Amino acid sequence: MKNLKGKRAILYRRVSTTEQKKSGNSLHSQQNQLIKFCQNNQIHNLKEFEEDYSAKNFNRPEWSKLNKYAKANYKDIDLLLVVNWDRFSRNTLEALNTIDTFSKINIEVNSINNWIDYQDPTQKFIQLMYLGMPEVDNKMKGLRIKKAMREVRKSGRWCSKQPFGYLPGKDHFGKALMKVDPDKGQLLKSLFELYSSGNYSQSEILKMTRFKPLKLSKSNLSRILQNIVYAGFLDVPAFEEEPKQTKKGLHEPIIDLITFNKIQELFKVRSAQKQKSKAFNKKLLLRGHLRCSKCGGNLTGSASTSKTGKKYYYYHCSSKRSCNERFRAELANSKFEDYLKQFDIRPEVKRLFVEILKKQFSEFETERFNQIKMIENDIQKIKTNQDILLDKLISGTINDIIYDKKNTEYVNKINELNVELSNLEDYENDLRDYIEFSVELMTNMNKIIGFSDEVTLRKFMSSIFNDKLEFEKEDYRTPKLNPSVNLIFMVISSLELNKNKKGDTFSDVSHDVLKAGIEPALPKKLDFESSASTNSAT
Numbered sequence: 001m002k003n004l005k006g007k008r009a010i011l012y013r014r015v016s017t018t019e020q021k022k023s024g025n026s027l028h029s030q031q032n033q034l035i036k037f038c039q040n041n042q043i044h045n046l047k048e049f050e051e052d053y054s055a056k057n058f059n060r061p062e063w064s065k066l067n068k069y070a071k072a073n074y075k076d077i078d079l080l081l082v083v084n085w086d087r088f089s090r091n092t093l094e095a096l097n098t099i100d101t102f103s104k105i106n107i108e109v110n111s112i113n114n115w116i117d118y119q120d121p122t123q124k125f126i127q128l129m130y131l132g133m134p135e136v137d138n139k140m141k142g143l144r145i146k147k148a149m150r151e152v153r154k155s156g157r158w159c160s161k162q163p164f165g166y167l168p169g170k171d172h173f174g175k176a177l178m179k180v181d182p183d184k185g186q187l188l189k190s191l192f193e194l195y196s197s198g199n200y201s202q203s204e205i206l207k208m209t210r211f212k213p214l215k216l217s218k219s220n221l222s223r224i225l226q227n228i229v230y231a232g233f234l235d236v237p238a239f240e241e242e243p244k245q246t247k248k249g250l251h252e253p254i255i256d257l258i259t260f261n262k263i264q265e266l267f268k269v270r271s272a273q274k275q276k277s278k279a280f281n282k283k284l285l286l287r288g289h290l291r292c293s294k295c296g297g298n299l300t301g302s303a304s305t306s307k308t309g310k311k312y313y314y315y316h317c318s319s320k321r322s323c324n325e326r327f328r329a330e331l332a333n334s335k336f337e338d339y340l341k342q343f344d345i346r347p348e349v350k351r352l353f354v355e356i357l358k359k360q361f362s363e364f365e366t367e368r369f370n371q372i373k374m375i376e377n378d379i380q381k382i383k384t385n386q387d388i389l390l391d392k393l394i395s396g397t398i399n400d401i402i403y404d405k406k407n408t409e410y411v412n413k414i415n416e417l418n419v420e421l422s423n424l425e426d427y428e429n430d431l432r433d434y435i436e437f438s439v440e441l442m443t444n445m446n447k448i449i450g451f452s453d454e455v456t457l458r459k460f461m462s463s464i465f466n467d468k469l470e471f472e473k474e475d476y477r478t479p480k481l482n483p484s485v486n487l488i489f490m491v492i493s494s495l496e497l498n499k500n501k502k503g504d505t506f507s508d509v510s511h512d513v514l515k516a517g518i519e520p521a522l523p524k525k526l527d528f529e530s531s532a533s534t535n536s537a538t
Helices: 018-023 026-040 061-072 091-103 121-153 184-196 202-205 209-214 218-227 255-273 331-340 347-362 365-395 401-444 455-464 481-497 505-515 528-535
Strands: 008-015 044-052 077-084 109-110 233-236 245-248 300-305 311-316 326-328 471-472
Touching: 008 026, 008 061, 026 044, 026 077, 044 061, 091 109, 091 121, 121 233, 121 245, 184 202, 184 209, 184 218, 184 255, 202 218, 245 401, 255 401, 311 331, 326 331, 331 471, 365 401
Parallel strands: 008 044, 008 077, 077 109
Antiparallel strands: 233 245, 300 311, 311 326
């Protein structure tokens, strides 16, 4: 070590955590060592900096202050001293770059316990070792922690901060086992069940008064709804050669697995349907649903202000086109309402149609029962295969990796089958409500546009029409109806004729209608939203 007498230094000491700063003596020990070193070597102590922050990079609050001070006073500073190199940095590349930056303003960075003579080229290798060892140590610790946490998860225990809705707890052996928050847990359970019905969006649920105490944002809610931990399982991330796994957790679930899987299916469907939102104006309610009768392009809509300040709304082609198609929105909207009125039917015909549908669907009860039995048998076969797989693992025929991979496939397939089973079992309970609601909707279509929002109207239009509408000469060209809707009203027309025949009984009429070839839709297709998603042409 060269003569340091009269050199001027700034001192830097660091620990990793607030706990070490508050209760440990590491900072105090470092301070004593640094001051003693300066005294022994007659070095002037200009300023001291200390902090409790990780050394994985130099984005540290106190280091930023030191850096600023050094650059402002570099002509008065000769040395930057630390006790050991791991107090300076645990990132080799960043440490070397920082040392080089300080050397350019003639400030030498050094460790009092592992001094480097920068005039000796062979010392460079020793410095690399000093700087590299803390980084390697950090990575080794991180790897050990990662492996340990992964093993804990594989055993079914959550080993980090509890998810929203859970509290820290212990099992009867005194081991950590989180428990359901008695207040938030029940609210979350209701929230999951409500969303799984498919009748409400996340935004609508967040506005509900009963869920306000949860104080959830939309992003938080989305993450919660997709986190399988609430169904009693834990995701174990992929690591080295082991693939990602899903393990049964030891904690109490907030919801059942079937409800969770229904929600994941909803996410897939809604993600596929997601469209960019547009400004919705009821005076231009058909904007986005009209096509130009002259050039075939999509029509937009806007308002024109008269000299008196009154606004008039028009549907028109884009200004980039030269067809100059333009007509009053008020007229087009009114004519559209008139068009929808033709779907009105007499109450007695409506009741007859509902009864025929119920009778028709009830004849497929045997088929539904057979489907249920088939799915139950498939589930039982998979469970038998799981037992065989476990026997092979115990006997040593297969290893853990193969077992986990195949068992995950079995678990996922059972989950899918359980969702199908749940849909079939719900079918009977919901059928009457679905039929009555659907027929009411189909036979009062002219009323829906009076209270629908942009989302509902889009679903309605895509369910009824197979293509955009064309308005020409103050009326609509005959629209192309969705084939299913077209068939329904053909049957209703047939009912109107048959009902007027003297002496017809319900049995006679229903028998005639069945010849028309009505086929029952699957349970999923009965609801309005599903119909919209499968038949959308906009």
